[in-house]
Amino acid sequence: MRRVEDYGVLLDAVRGVRWPARRKVTGALPGAHQSRMRGIAPEFAEYRPYRQGDDPRRLDWRVLARTDRAYLRLSTDRSILATMLVVDASASMAYPPETLDKWQCARRLAIALAAVAYGERDPVGAIVNTERGMLRLGARTRRGVVGELARMLDHVHPGGAPALGNAARAAMTSGRVVVITDFLGDAEALLAVAREHTAAGGEVHAVHILAREELDPPARAVTAVDPEDDEVARTLAPATREEYLSSFAAWREGLARDWRAAGATHTAVAADEPVARAVRRIVAPAFAGAAP
Amino acid sequence: MTFLAPGFLLAALAAGAVMVALHLIARDRPPRAPLPTARFVPARAEQAVTRALRPADPLLLVVRVLVIALACLAFARPVVEPSKRPVARVVAVDLSRGVGDAAEARDSALALLEPGDALIVFDSSARAVSGAARDSLAGVATSPARGSISAALIVAKQAAVQLGERADSVELVLVSPLATEELDAATAAIRATWHGRLRLVTVAARPDSAVGRLEVQAGADDPIVVAATLLGRSFAGADPGRVPAAAAPAARIVRRRPVAADSLLANAGAVVVWWPEDPAALGWPARTNPDTVGAVIAGDAVVVASFARMVAPPAGQSTVIARWVDGSPAAIERSLGAGCVREVAIEVDPVGDLSLRAEMRRLVARLAEPCGGTRLLEPIGDAERAMLAGGGPLLSSRAIAVPAGEVPPAVPWLLGAALLLALAEPLARMRRGRS
Numbered sequence: 201m202r203r204v205e206d207y208g209v210l211l212d213a214v215r216g217v218r219w220p221a222r223r224k225v226t227g228a229l230p231g232a233h234q235s236r237m238r239g240i241a242p243e244f245a246e247y248r249p250y251r252q253g254d255d256p257r258r259l260d261w262r263v264l265a266r267t268d269r270a271y272l273r274l275s276t277d278r279s280i281l282a283t284m285l286v287v288d289a290s291a292s293m294a295y296p297p298e299t300l301d302k303w304q305c306a307r308r309l310a311i312a313l314a315a316v317a318y319g320e321r322d323p324v325g326a327i328v329n330t331e332r333g334m335l336r337l338g339a340r341t342r343r344g345v346v347g348e349l350a351r352m353l354d355h356v357h358p359g360g361a362p363a364l365g366n367a368a369r370a371a372m373t374s375g376r377v378v379v380i381t382d383f384l385g386d387a388e389a390l391l392a393v394a395r396e397h398t399a400a401g402g403e404v405h406a407v408h409i410l411a412r413e414e415l416d417p418p419a420r421a422v423t424a425v426d427p428e429d430d431e432v433a434r435t436l437a438p439a440t441r442e443e444y445l446s447s448f449a450a451w452r453e454g455l456a457r458d459w460r461a462a463g464a465t466h467t468a469v470a471a472d473e474p475v476a477r478a479v480r481r482i483v484a485p486a487f488a489g490a491a492p
Numbered sequence: 493m494t495f496l497a498p499g500f501l502l503a504a505l506a507a508g509a510v511m512v513a514l515h516l517i518a519r520d521r522p523p524r525a526p527l528p529t530a531r532f533v534p535a536r537a538e539q540a541v542t543r544a545l546r547p548a549d550p551l552l553l554v555v556r557v558l559v560i561a562l563a564c565l566a567f568a569r570p571v572v573e574p575s576k577r578p579v580a581r582v583v584a585v586d587l588s589r590g591v592g593d594a595a596e597a598r599d600s601a602l603a604l605l606e607p608g609d610a611l612i613v614f615d616s617s618a619r620a621v622s623g624a625a626r627d628s629l630a631g632v633a634t635s636p637a638r639g640s641i642s643a644a645l646i647v648a649k650q651a652a653v654q655l656g657e658r659a660d661s662v663e664l665v666l667v668s669p670l671a672t673e674e675l676d677a678a679t680a681a682i683r684a685t686w687h688g689r690l691r692l693v694t695v696a697a698r699p700d701s702a703v704g705r706l707e708v709q710a711g712a713d714d715p716i717v718v719a720a721t722l723l724g725r726s727f728a729g730a731d732p733g734r735v736p737a738a739a740a741p742a743a744r745i746v747r748r749r750p751v752a753a754d755s756l757l758a759n760a761g762a763v764v765v766w767w768p769e770d771p772a773a774l775g776w777p778a779r780t781n782p783d784t785v786g787a788v789i790a791g792d793a794v795v796v797a798s799f800a801r802m803v804a805p806p807a808g809q810s811t812v813i814a815r816w817v818d819g820s821p822a823a824i825e826r827s828l829g830a831g832c833v834r835e836v837a838i839e840v841d842p843v844g845d846l847s848l849r850a851e852m853r854r855l856v857a858r859l860a861e862p863c864g865g866t867r868l869l870e871p872i873g874d875a876e877r878a879m880l881a882g883g884g885p886l887l888s889s890r891a892i893a894v895p896a897g898e899v900p901p902a903v904p905w906l907l908g909a910a911l912l913l914a915l916a917e918p919l920a921r922m923r924r925g926r927s
Contacts, residue, residue, distance in 0.1 A: 292528035424527035434533040447532040
């Protein structure tokens, strides 16, 4: 069994990475993200005229004494942003079968993103949908939550074809939802859930895991079988390779377009890409969406 | 083991090579491999050409190659050849009427025979004699039938086919007096089908009795005696008991009922012609409507005259040797020992010149011919001997082809095995599909 120390190199690589919220958050607890609430924090924001009903203790007595006008001193509050990671553990993630590159990449991405969020003092949790049901780790800020997440993911072996939409819906109570998947399952249902969450002010990050063998399949002829559906068995030969590549690229482009149109970020990550670099692309909206 | 159609072996090699190549370069579904994005592969491509250093399915390949090999092996018609001796003989011994001494011919044939050889006995027909029956040849005499070398050659060729399986070469030996009458129009053509030389062993022929002495026992003024006298063949009108055995005639015409001496003479091979003055003496049934007839025919002898016809020939097995002009029998022949007795119901009017006419002399000559008709027992000429003997080496057993349609015993087994494997081939293919 691995311990969180085994991920030391990865955690060191993402230490110091900031993951600001894409918009003001509505949380009540103080945190690192700018809140929509204006409170009494020391950081000055602006003055507002006193209205009936305001707390007289928030009057700026110096301005009142100097100008004989009643103003309230407002400051910008900062709040936490609960982050929930939704990790796809379907059979399509167990690819290539020899190395499980896609699953390894998804697992390490989840741990790294959890560490980044934990570094922002945000509550971090995860939901993993497996063929035997959902594994849930509630969002929390206590110490060791990253290790708990790592242990939970270490025990998962991807398989079956569980629906990811239900897991995503269960995660929508958190402000930030990160969906780590290959979108080869119920992508439409997942997108609908994401659209609802962003419309409600939530933040959704779609992380699209791609295996190098999917992007550049071997040249020799094989009968490609969908691991989640044995009925889909088609011959991938040199004659059909170009058509496959173009069809796959068009699907990826459409998928990214749909998710961005839904208000989410979409980041495609190749399974052989360094995880720390992928994390930086995910948490920095300016770079999100760059195709591998 | 040898093959009657070895070309099929080359065909089997070629077909096997093609089958192996097809298994190495097969247009088939390539091996299955998981690919999560398989849904983006176009569904129209069902097959693809794959090449491999090892056959795609060794078991299926073995089954298919075995089917081809066994089928081609069956079509190649394998024949297992037993150990062969250098030469086998087919000895055809002549026991026809042309043979002077049957013992000489028999001994000559048996001297040539070795175990495993074939013996054929022939006169007008031929038959193969098995080894167990050869001992019975000791008591066999010549037959009164004319010999037929054509019949002997046909049966000899059939026997040679069987002998060819046990010998490298087959020699045909013909033990015969080689009389002229033993050849016919088909002999040369039949001989030509035997593609090897033929060994001729000539035995003594029977003395030609066709021109032997004719004896007529009748009065001096008998018209038959007159005709016989004019025929030029010696005759005597003495009593039969006085004729010495050494001077036995080849033919005897009697006008009275034959006696024991006549039967002895016929039994010894001569011809006894019972030609009574009154045909009623023959004992033939009387005709219901006695009439006259204008002519009588015997071979090439035609006598045109008015003959009274009072009797009809009896029923039973006999040979007609003369007929009235309307086709009814006028004279018949019955075999008796080595000879025969002829009964002639032709009443010759002693008044007139009928006995002086040439056609009457020919009629007498025909009726006094040896039993069985004209005999041509003089030896064949050199050209005929050369035709029969032929030249070149002995007939090779390989030249004796197995008749078309005859199936070597291994062929059905090979075809059956090929059929069974062909039925097992789909099972091997299903097993491959499941794997």
